[in-house]
Every structure is written in structure tokens, then in C-alpha cells.
Amino acid sequence: MQEHPPVSHRKVFLAILLVSCLILMIFYYDDTLLTNGFVYDKDQTNYLEAIENATPYSSKPSTRFTTQAPTPTAVKTSPLPRTDSQSEELEFLVYSSKCKIVNLNPFNNDAKKYFHPEKYKACRSLELLTYVTKTDNTATLHIDYNISPSYTKKGISCCYSNVTRKINKSHPDSAITISSCKIFDSNVTIYNDPVMVKCTEVNNTDNKIYENVHIATLMKDDVKKKLDISDNNTKPLSVLFVGIDSISRLSFIRALPKTFKFVEDNGWIPLKGYNKMDDNTFPNLMAILTGYNQTQSYKICNPKVEGMLDKCDMVWFDYRKLGYVTAYGEDEGSINTFNYGKEGFTVPPADYYFRPYVLATEKLSKIRKDSMTYCTGPETAGERILNLAKDFSVTFKGVPNFGFFWMNSFSHNKLNSPTGMDDKVKTFLEDLTTTGVTENSIVFFLSDHGMRFGDIRVTDTGWLEERLPFIYVSFPKWIHQNYTKEYENFKNNTYKLTTPYDIYMTLQHILVLSGHNYTVKASTACPQCKSLFEEMESERSCEDAGITQHWCTCTGYKETSLDAEVTNKVSNFFLERIHSLIRSRNSDHRCAKYSVDKILGASLSQRLLYKNETYLLVKLKTNPKAIFETTITYVGDIRSSNFSLSGGISRLDSYEAHSRCVDDAYLRNYCYCRSTGVRV
Numbered sequence: 126m127q128e129h130p131p132v133s134h135r136k137v138f139l140a141i142l143l144v145s146c147l148i149l150m151i152f153y154y155d156d157t158l159l160t161n162g163f164v165y166d167k168d169q170t171n172y173l174e175a176i177e178n179a180t181p182y183s184s185k186p187s188t189r190f191t192t193q194a195p196t197p198t199a200v201k202t203s204p205l206p207r208t209d210s211q212s213e214e215l216e217f218l219v220y221s222s223k224c225k226i227v228n229l230n231p232f233n234n235d236a237k238k239y240f241h242p243e244k245y246k247a248c249r250s251l252e253l254l255t256y257v258t259k260t261d262n263t264a265t266l267h268i269d270y271n272i273s274p275s276y277t278k279k280g281i282s283c284c285y286s287n288v289t290r291k292i293n294k295s296h297p298d299s300a301i302t303i304s305s306c307k308i309f310d311s312n313v314t315i316y317n318d319p320v321m322v323k324c325t326e327v328n329n330t331d332n333k334i335y336e337n338v339h340i341a342t343l344m345k346d347d348v349k350k351k352l353d354i355s356d357n358n359t360k361p362l363s364v365l366f367v368g369i370d371s372i373s374r375l376s377f378i379r380a381l382p383k384t385f386k387f388v389e390d391n392g393w394i395p396l397k398g399y400n401k402m403d404d405n406t407f408p409n410l411m412a413i414l415t416g417y418n419q420t421q422s423y424k425i426c427n428p429k430v431e432g433m434l435d436k437c438d439m440v441w442f443d444y445r446k447l448g449y450v451t452a453y454g455e456d457e458g459s460i461n462t463f464n465y466g467k468e469g470f471t472v473p474p475a476d477y478y479f480r481p482y483v484l485a486t487e488k489l490s491k492i493r494k495d496s497m498t499y500c501t502g503p504e505t506a507g508e509r510i511l512n513l514a515k516d517f518s519v520t521f522k523g524v525p526n527f528g529f530f531w532m533n534s535f536s537h538n539k540l541n542s543p544t545g546m547d548d549k550v551k552t553f554l555e556d557l558t559t560t561g562v563t564e565n566s567i568v569f570f571l572s573d574h575g576m577r578f579g580d581i582r583v584t585d586t587g588w589l590e591e592r593l594p595f596i597y598v599s600f601p602k603w604i605h606q607n608y609t610k611e612y613e614n615f616k617n618n619t620y621k622l623t624t625p626y627d628i629y630m631t632l633q634h635i636l637v638l639s640g641h642n643y644t645v646k647a648s649t650a651c652p653q654c655k656s657l658f659e660e661m662e663s664e665r666s667c668e669d670a671g672i673t674q675h676w677c678t679c680t681g682y683k684e685t686s687l688d689a690e691v692t693n694k695v696s697n698f699f700l701e702r703i704h705s706l707i708r709s710r711n712s713d714h715r716c717a718k719y720s721v722d723k724i725l726g727a728s729l730s731q732r733l734l735y736k737n738e739t740y741l742l743v744k745l746k747t748n749p750k751a752i753f754e755t756t757i758t759y760v761g762d763i764r765s766s767n768f769s770l771s772g773g774i775s776r777l778d779s780y781e782a783h784s785r786c787v788d789d790a791y792l793r794n795y796c797y798c799r800s801t802g803v804r805v
Contacts, residue, residue, distance in 0.1 A: 219398040223666040224622045224679035226398055231375040235586035240379055245545040248492060248500035251275050254335045255283070255322045257315070264341030266320060267312045276334045280327035284308045288319040288338070288485040290473070296431070298469030301481045317343050319482040337502050338486045342516045348450055348476050352524050355448040359640020361525035363566040364444070364632065365518055368531040370406060372543060373575025373590035380543040384551040388570065391558070393597040394615060398622045401574045401592055402672050404773050406462050409573040412625035414439045416648030418671065428467035435472050440632045444527040445476065447641050451526070454479030454513045456506040457498055457533040458487055466790025479513050495539040496781070506534035507546060511553045518562040525639065540576050563599050567635065569628070571596035582777050583744070583752070592678045608638060611658035621661040622679065624670045626654040634658050674740055675756035675772025682728035682742050691763055696721045698768045699745050699755060706774070706795050715786045716796035719747040740771060749797045752777040
């Protein structure tokens, strides 16, 4: 057989080689644009690959979001269809060309390393010596003489004091009045105000053997009058918020497994793409209640000026004006949403305002746990809020009501603290069903954000968890029939990017569905946001949803190393932003000036198909010792580009002990006091 001339093979080979080189040059050039100023370790883990090549979390053994650096591949742009049956086996919680939120295993190695379940710790070894009963809108305080011998064999003497809000004080939200103690024998009628009970040995009044604070939710005359004049003929929807601070979606699954199983088994609808819009509780709850971001909240409703919160356009005020019975209760009084570094309310913000009760309970003997007030007298602070929520909701289950209840005491400071409360929270949710509360109420069971500081927060899992709090919503069964499309839309939003602003729009929509002549107002911070009873767009970015890049989980990040020049530029910019924040609060004389210790990590964003920007996520350790994280935005070459911040600056270590010299809650995130003494 005649052989082909060798030159033909060479031509074919050279042609193939030329094409291959051109392709490699294109990829190299593209990657050079992305990586100019960066040095990559090919074995580093990165979040970008998880977004491009993720497998269902149930089969992921990896500690981190991924296991190796990505090769250049086309980014998928078609939405991934969702069905309820897929549930937790999905690769992504949200999947579109504008947003990809990876679905991590709740028990990945990062999480397991720091997850250590705790047992429930009771605040007493004996049964309560006093209790309250309610019959026909009359409440009675009782002494349980059957168990009094457990406290003392010498006989007991008990008295009670009325607790009221100090209305004539310049700061009424921070003060209560406790009346003189009136002795009672076995029972006494009480009213809406809290009562403080004290019991001693009958012949030794100095030997206090028991103390507690009780409250009963009763129909007030002004509330009855409001309900009597209501002329709405449409069946109203009541609303109940039950919040637990600092619990991410994944932490909820880990820490409260029985509660998680209950909501899953009973058809509560999750929002798995629910992304916080700012750092801590105040802005995220203000987004729900007002539709404002943090800047707008301080400008329009400045909580640092007495009386301004009373004038704030909160949606729960609209519910109150439209005939709803309203309530608000929150534990850990010193860090309450509207009181931590703020003035609080001059006028009670709800028909039933439980802050005086909480402040009274904190005057009892306390047991601290994880630097929080865990026990107030013989009851946990968290269970007191659950009991308030249940009492209010059951009392007014036959009339339109709006309740907002929030717990900090067993969740705010430590990742594992909530684990001991699983049975208590699950029982509370069960009680809402058995008592009929859920028959006419939409119940929002949620958190504001995940854990914001501590060991887990420095991990990749912690970065994602901080930004994705849990939320489940329960609907009355008749909603399915009466508002089928709205209900289906809500369900279909399970795997969409959603935000607190959407809940604000939903709360207004509920008033419309309840038959009120109510004009829905757009969110000032997110004009495009809409009610969850409407189907969200699949192609929705964080920018569309009112979330700045620093808090956004839609963008993938690839770990990188910075060269010396870029390290210096990034560090100087980062520190100047922190110092600028401190100067803007006129506190540079109180707060130390930071210097760079080292950059703990840097991650580069994936290319955005719809935006010509690159984001650099940086963790910085400083002297004095603090750990900060921020997202830097730039366009083009990082060496020559101007930097800007895309959102806030996060403080990843616990700063409570080092920021006591300032009262400004926002500033405490950034201040390391020059002196650790008292405020100046």
C-alpha cells in the first residue's frame, strides 16, 4: 500500500496544534484579565466550583464548598426546574443566570467541627409555687399550697406588686414602676399589668424562698371598643411572627431537628432563598416593618432621637389602625431591637406591649448562659416569650390580630445554644395548631440572620449561613381554597431569591386580602420588590432584590492569594474605610487606630454575565485584635482600578468586651476602645 507523504501528517498536526494554541490563548487571556494581581493555588478550595459543578448535598463529603479549582467552563444560564419532591436533594437553592445559591449539607465538615448539641437546662428543680388561671376575661393569681412544703416546712407568706411602665419619665421605654407588695392568702384577681410575686417563710420575712413575675392577656376596654366598631365583612387573616435570633437555615436543621421535622411534616412553606439585606437585627426587621434600608431607617425614623420611632411608618401601625389587636414582646431587654443603642418607643407601639413585663422579669434572680440572660427567676427568658405569644394568640384567635414576638436569650451568642430548646419550640408550634391559632393566622417562623461571629463564621459555611436565615410560613387551610393562586405563588417562591422587603410587601397584601380599603406602598429601599403572594421572577439578582453585594449569596467566589502590591492596596483601603466610619461618628478619640496584622483570606468573584464588575471578598486581622470582612468592588485591572465598598463591613469576632466605651450600636461593630473602662 502506498503511504501518504509525511508532510500531510505534519500539516494536519500543525493545524490542530495551531487551533489548540489559539483556544488556550483565549482561555489564558480571559483568565489573566480576571487574575491580574493574584496568585492562584490550583489545590485551593473555592465557592465558584460549587456553583458550577455542585452535586446534591446529600452526597457531598467535602468540608468546604468545593474540592478543587475550576477549569474554564461555560456558565449554565437556564433555570433549573423545581419540584417539592426534590426538596433537599437539589444542587442549588436558587439557580438562574443572575443568582446561584449553593445547597450545602447542614452537616458538612465545617459545621460538624463546631456543632455540639446541648441538653435543656431548667431554671428550677421544683414546680412553680404560683400560677395564673383565666376564666371569662378574668385572671386569678394562685398560690399552690400542695407543693409549698417542697419549698419550706415552716409555712409561707406571699405578696404581689403591680408593675407599670413609667410614663412620666423622659425615657419611658427603659423604666418600670413596682408598687408596694400586697399580701394575699391563696388567690387574688389580677389585671393586664404584670405582677411580681414574692414568698417568704411565714415567721421569717427575710428568708425569701420564691419570686416570679406573671402576666395575663385580657381584653381591654379600648381594644373591645375598637373591635366593636369594625365593619369589615371579609374573613380577616391574622398574623403572628415568632422569631429566634441568629439562626441560619442550616443551623435550624442541625440545632432544632424536632422543630424542623414538625414544620416539614405539617406543610409549613420554607423560603430557601431568603437572603438578609444587612448586618444585624435592626435593619433586617425594619425592612420587614417599613420597607426601609438601614440608611433610610436612621434618616426617617431615627431611633437615636426620642419619639422618632413612634412616628415611623411601620406596617404594624397600619394593622392597629385597621382594627387589629396588636402585640409586641422580645426578651433580653438590653439588646431589644428598638432599644440597643436606641431610644425605643415613647408611646407603647402595640395594644399589648410586653417590654415592662420583660424588664420586671430581669429584676428577678438571673442565671447567665453564653453571656445572655437565660433564666429570669424560675423560668427561661425564651419560654416566657413563647408563653406570651401563645397567650396572646389564643386569647384573640377569634378576632383579627397581629403579634410580633422575638427571642434572643438562647440563640444570639453561641452556635449551639438553641439545641437545648428544641422540644420547647416544637411544643409551642404544636400548641398553636391544637389551640386553633393556625386556623385563621398566617404564622411567620423565622430568624433575622445566621451566626454573625465566632469560630464557624470564619469558615466558608459560616459566610453562607450568616446571610441565609431560616424562615417557614404556616397558612390556614381555607387559604388554599379562597386564594388558590396566591397560595401557589407563595409555594413557587420557595426556591427563588427573596428578602425582608418582600415580607413587607406581603404584610400589606394580607390587609388587602382581608378586605380592607388599603393602598399598598412600594418599598422605599426596593421599589421592585413585591408580595410573596405574587410569583417572583426567576431571573432576579441581589440588586433587583435590594441586597448589596456584601450580603449577597448569589455570586460565587474563588479563593486566591494576593501579591504584595495588591495586598498593600487592599489593606490600606480597608483600614481607611474602618477609620472613616469611626471618624464619621466623632469617636476617633475613644477608639483605637487599627494597623494590619495580616489578611486571613481573599476570594474573587465569578464573572457576572449581566454586570461589568468584579468583587473581592477580604478577611482582615488587625492590631488591636479584631477580624473584619468586606466586599470590595472594582472594574478592570485591580492594580489601577478605584475601589469601592459594596455594602457594609462585617466584624467576625466577638466585640462586646472591647466596645463598651461607645453607646452607638452601629459603631460598636468597629470600635476597639482605647481604654476598656467606662464610657466617656
